Amino acid sequence: MTDTQIGQTNIVGHMLRRASSFIASLALTFVGLTAITFLISRLTKIDPVLAIVGDKASKEVYDKTFVMLGLDKPLIVQYGAYLRKLLSGDLGTSVLTSQPVLTDLLHVFPATFELATIATIFGVLIGVPGGVLAAARKGQWPDQLVRVVCLFGYSIPVFWLGLVGLFVFYGKLGWVSGTGRLDIAFDDIVTTRTGILLIDAAISGEWEIFRNAFSHLILPAGILAYFSLAYIARMTRSFMIDQLSQEYIIAARIKGRSYWGAVWKHAFPNIMVPLITVIGLSYASLLEGAVLTETVFAWPGLGQYITRALFNSDMNAVLGGTVLVGTVFIGVNLFCDFLYKVFDPRLRSS
Amino acid sequence: MTAASQQSLTQWLESDTPASSRQALAGNVYRGTRSIVSNPAALAGLIIVALLIVMAVMAPHLARGISPIEQNLSNRLHAPDTAHWFGTDELGRDIYARTLYGARVTIAMVLLVSVIVGPIGLAVGTLAGFLGGWMDALLMRITDIFLAFPRLVLALAFAAALGPGIENAVIAISLTAWPPYARIARAETVTIAKSDFIAAAKMLGASTWRILFKHIVPLCLSSVIVRLTLDMAGIILTAAGLGFLGLGAQPPTTEWGAMVSAGREVILDQWWVATIPGIAIFVVSLGFNLLGDGLRDVFDPKSV
Numbered sequence: 001m002t003d004t005q006i007g008q009t010n011i012v013g014h015m016l017r018r019a020s021s022f023i024a025s026l027a028l029t030f031v032g033l034t035a036i037t038f039l040i041s042r043l044t045k046i047d048p049v050l051a052i053v054g055d056k057a058s059k060e061v062y063d064k065t066f067v068m069l070g071l072d073k074p075l076i077v078q079y080g081a082y083l084r085k086l087l088s089g090d091l092g093t094s095v096l097t098s099q100p101v102l103t104d105l106l107h108v109f110p111a112t113f114e115l116a117t118i119a120t121i122f123g124v125l126i127g128v129p130g131g132v133l134a135a136a137r138k139g140q141w142p143d144q145l146v147r148v149v150c151l152f153g154y155s156i157p158v159f160w161l162g163l164v165g166l167f168v169f170y171g172k173l174g175w176v177s178g179t180g181r182l183d184i185a186f187d188d189i190v191t192t193r194t195g196i197l198l199i200d201a202a203i204s205g206e207w208e209i210f211r212n213a214f215s216h217l218i219l220p221a222g223i224l225a226y227f228s229l230a231y232i233a234r235m236t237r238s239f240m241i242d243q244l245s246q247e248y249i250i251a252a253r254i255k256g257r258s259y260w261g262a263v264w265k266h267a268f269p270n271i272m273v274p275l276i277t278v279i280g281l282s283y284a285s286l287l288e289g290a291v292l293t294e295t296v297f298a299w300p301g302l303g304q305y306i307t308r309a310l311f312n313s314d315m316n317a318v319l320g321g322t323v324l325v326g327t328v329f330i331g332v333n334l335f336c337d338f339l340y341k342v343f344d345p346r347l348r349s350s
Numbered sequence: 351m352t353a354a355s356q357q358s359l360t361q362w363l364e365s366d367t368p369a370s371s372r373q374a375l376a377g378n379v380y381r382g383t384r385s386i387v388s389n390p391a392a393l394a395g396l397i398i399v400a401l402l403i404v405m406a407v408m409a410p411h412l413a414r415g416i417s418p419i420e421q422n423l424s425n426r427l428h429a430p431d432t433a434h435w436f437g438t439d440e441l442g443r444d445i446y447a448r449t450l451y452g453a454r455v456t457i458a459m460v461l462l463v464s465v466i467v468g469p470i471g472l473a474v475g476t477l478a479g480f481l482g483g484w485m486d487a488l489l490m491r492i493t494d495i496f497l498a499f500p501r502l503v504l505a506l507a508f509a510a511a512l513g514p515g516i517e518n519a520v521i522a523i524s525l526t527a528w529p530p531y532a533r534i535a536r537a538e539t540v541t542i543a544k545s546d547f548i549a550a551a552k553m554l555g556a557s558t559w560r561i562l563f564k565h566i567v568p569l570c571l572s573s574v575i576v577r578l579t580l581d582m583a584g585i586i587l588t589a590a591g592l593g594f595l596g597l598g599a600q601p602p603t604t605e606w607g608a609m610v611s612a613g614r615e616v617i618l619d620q621w622w623v624a625t626i627p628g629i630a631i632f633v634v635s636l637g638f639n640l641l642g643d644g645l646r647d648v649f650d651p652k653s654v
Contacts, residue, residue, distance in 0.1 A: 025491075032495030036504075043511040155636040157587050159594045160610050160628030163617050167625075171618040291502050292591050296614070306503060307595060310510040318510075322503060329498050 022337075026330060033326040034086065038079050041315045086323065092316035096309060101320035104305065109324070110195025111181060112294070112301030116286035118221040123228030124279055130229070131236025135244055136263050146233055153230020158223065162296035165219050177215040179298035186212050220297040224290055228282045235278040239271040272343040280336040287332070288325045385648045392644020398637025405453040413447035419602040420444075427620045437622040439612060445622065448604045449630050455598075455605045456634060459520055459589045464578050466524040471531020472574055476566050478532070479539025480558070490536065497529045502591060509597040516599045519592045523585060530581075531574055538570045572649050580642035583635035590631045606631045 049065045057065075070078055085092070091101035134146035169176045177183065181197055186209050190200045198217070201210035243249070244267050252262045291303035298304070302321060309317035364381075368374035386392045405412065422442035430437040436445035478489040496504075508522035542548065543566070551561050592598045593607025601608075606627040613624025 028491060029495055029498055032492070033498060036495065036499070037507070040507045040511050043508075151636065151639055155583055155587075155632055155639050157590050157594075157607070157610070157628060157631045157635075159591060159607075160624065160631065163610065163614060163624050164628070167617050167621055288503060291506065292594065295595065303503075307506065310506060311596075318507060322499075322507060325503055326498055 026334075029330060030326070031083075034083060034323060035079060037319050037322045037326075038082055041319050042075065042078075044313065044315065082319075091320035091323070094309070094314055094317040094320075096312050096314040096317060101317050104317065105302070105320055105324050107195070108300060108302050108305045111197075111299060112287060112290075112303065114196045114198065115217065115221055115224060115290065115293075115299060115301060116283060118217065119224035119228055119286055120279070120283045122221070122225035123232050123282065126225075127229040127232030128236050128275070131233040132240050132263065132268065134233065134237040135240030136260075138241060138244075143237075146237060150230045150234040150237075153227050154234075158227060158290070159292040159296050161223055161226075162220065162293055165223055166296070169219055176219045177212065179216075179296075181213060181216050181300060182209070183212055183216075220290075220293050220299055224286055224293055228286060231282050232275075232278060236271065236275060239274055240267060243267040243270050269343070273340050276336050276339045276343065280332045280339075284329050284332040287328050382648050386641075386644050389644050389647065391640045392647070395637045395640025395642070395644060398633060399641055402453050402457065402634050402637065405450050406457045409447075409450040409454060413444070413450050416444045416447040418443065418447040418451040418604045427616060427623065429620070430622055436626045437620070439609070439623050440616065445609070445626055448609060449606070449627055451604045452606045452609065452627060452630065453634075455516065455603060456586060456589070456631075459516060459523075460582050460585055462520045463523050463527060463585050463589075464582070466520070467528045467531060468574055468578055470524070470528045472535050472567060472570060474528070474532040475535025475537075476539045476562055476570060479536040480543050480562055480566060486536075489532070493529045493532045496526065497533075499526065501526045502588060505588060505592060506595065506597065509592055514597045514600055516603070516605075519589060519598045522592070522597075523588050527581065527585065527588075531577060534573055534577055535570045538573055539566055542566050542569050576642065576646050576649050579638060579645050582638040582642065586631065586635045586638065 049062055049069065049071065052069075053061055053065050066072060070081055073081075089102060091105070093099065094101050094104055097104055130146050130149075134143040137143050166178065170178050190197070190204050190206055190209055193200050193203060197213040198210060201207070201213055240263075244263065246267075249262050249267060252266045253259070257266065288302070290301075291307055293299065294301045294303035295307060302324070306318060306321040306325075308314075309321060362373065363377050365373065365377065368377055386396060409418075420443065422438070424442065425434075425438055426440055426442040428434055428438040428442070434444050434446060436449060439445055439448070474489050474493065478486040478493075504526045505519075505522040508525055509518050512518040512521065548561060548565060551565055556564075589598060590605075590607030590610070593605040594611045596608070596611065598607055599605035609627035610624045610631075613620070613622075613627070617624050
């Protein structure tokens with residue numbers, strides 16, 4: 001074996017070890033996540049047997065169902081059975097919709113995805129330059145402005161801002177449409193392909209529906225974008241302030257780099273890794289169902305689905321929704337890990 | 351107090367070489383207070399938080415004797431005027447009085463959550479950081495699992511499972527809020543545990559518990575307290591969110607989130623019902639954010 005070959009085997013071995021420890025930690029997180037959700041569902045005072053047989057059932061029927069559901073077995077056995085079903089993609093049936101929970105989730109998730117993605121795009125497009133500008137002009141008016149905008153974003157209750165937004169932009173000015181994803185007149189016209197209304201309408205060439213969907217989407221997406229922007233700008237600012245005080249910036253300036261050249265070409269690439277984490281976290285939290293925003297805007301997404309299931313003691317739906325939420329979180333983390341390697345050459349070699 | 355004694359008091363407080371631990375503490379408090387007062391944003395935060403406390407304590411007096419729960423259906427959804435400064439809600443209750451009394455619930459929830467979350471986070475973090483090994487791995491893995499949950503969804507699930515109410519909302523929020531404190535306390539403990547004075551204490555025969563409680567926990571306290579103040583706004587917003595969804599304080603207790611929710615139906619015609627309690631939530635969390643930022647600048651010069 002030549003030296004390079006030995007080097008390559010080492011790298012392969014190293015990557016394998018890293019991958020396996022990574023997968024192990026993922027699996028652990030997943031098991032923990034499902035265990036906690038499972039325990040919560042068992043904490044409820046709602047009787048799962050009564051939910052199925054009704055309160056007029058005889059003792060015999062009740063007991064039979066009790067055994068059939070496996071409720072006579074120890075908790076750990078019940079959890080094992082639950083986990084086995086889960087891994088085969090069976091999330092049970094929703095009491096509320098009488099459909100498999102998985103079907104329900106696939107139906108509601110695109111609505112949340114659409115909202116969260118648009119909100120994050122705006123949050124990044126405005127938040128990142130805003131944060132960089134604030135750091136580069138630290139203490140001056142752009143910085144003060146960004147700080148106030150962020151501070152408000154950290155302090156305003158989202159459900160209240162949603163209501164005030166509806167009052168002003170829908171009620172008074174009439175610039176946007178009200179709650180829901182579409183006007184009732186447009187319901188069920190476009191065939192569902194992706195579940196993302198804007199894309200589905202565009203594919204079908206239904207531009208009137210596209211415009212209507214957009215005018216429904218813009219207010220909730222704008223409000224979520226504001227919160228995501230506040231978080232992203234605040235973190236970008238603090239990362240950049242840190243980098244701009246480093247000596248390599250002075251060195252770059254001495255060598256004749258323009259100020260903004262040093263900011264964008266030297267300092268900015270160095271904040272990419274933490275910045276990706278921040279954006280990923282903010283995106284994940286929006287994907288996890290912006291519960292309150294979806295409630296205010298009657299947006300038929302994941303957050304509203306979980307909330308409705310909770311209030312109707314539909315435990316299969318709650319469990320399924322929460323597991324999806326956790327999986328999304330793990331997925332976003334994975335994707336961020338991958339992006340680190342794209343943006344940070346040091347992580348590629350090690 | 352004469353000018354001379356005032357000067358000597360300032361000197362005593364500002365002394366570089368305090369003679370006793372009491373003098374050192376007094377000096378620290380003095381310097382901290384001065385830097386908060388000299389920071390306009392932090393001062394504004396402090397004033398808002400102080401006002402919130404005054405509101406809660408003096409609610410019956412400030413409400414001019416109006417009951418927050420007395421219904422008057424002939425006077426429902428009345429716009430703000432001199433009799434009802436903030437108008438009335440859908441049951442004819444005075445929104446001004448309800449907003450004042452709502453401050454009590456907010457303070458109670460914030461205090462309860464802090465009292466639960468701080469010690470749990472400290473205990474888990476310092477134990478993990480100091481003992482290391484499998485204990486560290488186990489505790490931090492549990493922390494990560496809780497961190498992987500969306501805060502509101504988990505709080506929602508707990509609150510729904512335990513049943514609605516203030517106590518359960520507090521438990522639900524606490525269960526989701528402790529992991530960051532454990533992380534902070536662990537990070538601090540790991541650095542402190544390597545210091546010479548800990549090694550010295552060990553050599554003198556101090557037990558693990560003694561080192562933990564007498565040496566490590568006190569040093570972790572300031573960062574945990576600063577983080578708590580910064581987090582209080584978040585706690586208030588989560589509590590209000592639970593209230594908005596109907597999982598917080600139950601009637602007849604007045605709670606701001608539930609008040610906003612009640613105003614939802616009439617937002618287009620009677621804007622004040624939802625707007626005023628919302629402004630109250632906003633101002634109070636703004637106050638805690640400003641105060642928290644100020645405290646962080648005082649306690650942690652690195653972050654400035």
